[in-house]
Amino acid sequence: MKMTKIIATVAACAFGAAASAQDGNTLFVEGEKMVTETAAPDHVEGLRTIYSGWRFRTPETQALQMDDFENPAMIFVDQALDLFNTVDGSEGRSCASCHESVEDFAGLTATMPKVIDGKLTTMEDLLNGHRAKAMGAEPWKWSGPEMQSMIALIGLQSRGMPMNVAIDGDAAPFYEQGKEMYYTRYGQLEMSCANCHEDNYGNMIRADHLSQGQINGFPTYRLKQAKLISRHNRFRGCIRDTRAETFAEGSDEFRALELYVASRSNGLSVETPAVRQ
Ligand code: HEC
Numbered sequence: 031m032k033m034t035k036i037i038a039t040v041a042a043c044a045f046g047a048a049a050s051a052q053d054g055n056t057l058f059v060e061g062e063k064m065v066t067e068t069a070a071p072d073h074v075e076g077l078r079t080i081y082s083g084w085r086f087r088t089p090e091t092q093a094l095q096m097d098d099f100e101n102p103a104m105i106f107v108d109q110a111l112d113l114f115n116t117v118d119g120s121e122g123r124s125c126a127s128c129h130e131s132v133e134d135f136a137g138l139t140a141t142m143p144k145v146i147d148g149k150l151t152t153m154e155d156l157l158n159g160h161r162a163k164a165m166g167a168e169p170w171k172w173s174g175p176e177m178q179s180m181i182a183l184i185g186l187q188s189r190g191m192p193m194n195v196a197i198d199g200d201a202a203p204f205y206e207q208g209k210e211m212y213y214t215r216y217g218q219l220e221m222s223c224a225n226c227h228e229d230n231y232g233n234m235i236r237a238d239h240l241s242q243g244q245i246n247g248f249p250t251y252r253l254k255q256a257k258l259i260s261r262h263n264r265f266r267g268c269i270r271d272t273r274a275e276t277f278a279e280g281s282d283e284f285r286a287l288e289l290y291v292a293s294r295s296n297g298l299s300v301e302t303p304a305v306r307q
């Protein structure tokens with residue numbers, strides 16, 4: 031099956047229309063305006079404008095993200111706050127033993143993943159490395175509820191800040207690896223990330239309105255699964271949809287892909303935790 035059969039072309043509606051408040055193009059979260067549309071970063075050759083995934087969702091799903099009382103992800107954020115104060119591991123410490131407030135992490139998510147001591151490091155790596163070293167605690171599962179809830183809580187501290195992931199210096203080789211993956215055709219369908227998220231965003235695929243596959247809202251709460259979804263879990267799902275063998279969550283391949291995809295979001299607001307269908 032080739033692209034033309036899978037993607038039923040439906041006129042892209044929302045784009046180019048003048049934006050005004052509450053029109054499906056303009057996102058205020060708790061009164062704060064998010065950048066959901068901006069000029070693509072220079073290094074993204076295939077797009078002129080980048081759009082947040084929020085722009086492609088139905089009005090009902092969009093509304094859930096505008097009000098923290100309506101946002102179902104906030105239950106998990108609350109659980110993470112409890113976790114932040116819970117003692118765990120052989121050292122008898124909680125996060126709060128050393129970190130006065132999660133607000134200290136403001137800005138961090140906008141720059142992740144990044145290279146630390148030569149290693150491409152995601153937020154998951156940071157937290158598990160840290161749990162082992164600072165707490166003597168067992169690692170959390172990559173896409174498990176503790177991990178993704180804590181990442182959502184930390185991400186919330188950067189909400190509204192522009193994504194600003196470095197791609198030069200130490201990050202350059204990982205960027206190149208991730209970029210190559212993005213344009214590689216996978217599976218029986220022979221489709222790359224770019225075939226869907228660059229060439230066909232705005233079109234319908236099956237029952238879904240295709241976005242640009244940005245990750246400025248991750249971890250996202252998916253209504254279908256009723257839980258927080260990690261970045262790597264989303265990548266796996268997309269590759270599986272092309273009927274290809276996929277990479278493991280936490281693999282070096284997905285770290286590099288994450289860096290590249292995150293860099294395509296540079297300039298969009300961090301929207302963590304976003305809500306999706
Ligand atoms: C023993 C004290 C200690 C404990 C316990 C601790 N941390 Fe840390 N944390 C630190 C120190 C010191 C740093 C800065 C140096 C580093 O990155 O190792 C740090 C850095 C971090 C960073 C990176 C901040 C940045 O801007 O790069 C995050 C995120 C973080 N901690 C989260 C947590 C969380 C979540 C927990 C609980 C699961 C936790 N920490 C438990 C001491 C601690």
Ligand code: HEC
Pocket residue numbers: 082083084086212221222223224225226227235238239240241242243244245247250264265268269271272287291306
């Ligand atoms: C066959 C088409 C297709 C391919 C190929 C594909 N995706 Fe997707 N992807 C989708 C659909 C459909 C969705 C759900 C609707 C949406 O958000 O675009 C989605 C969603 C996403 C999202 C969530 C966006 C958000 O705002 O919640 C990300 C991130 C993503 N894809 C990344 C990728 C990456 C990286 C690749 C390549 C490894 C890829 N996708 C390949 C179809 C595809």
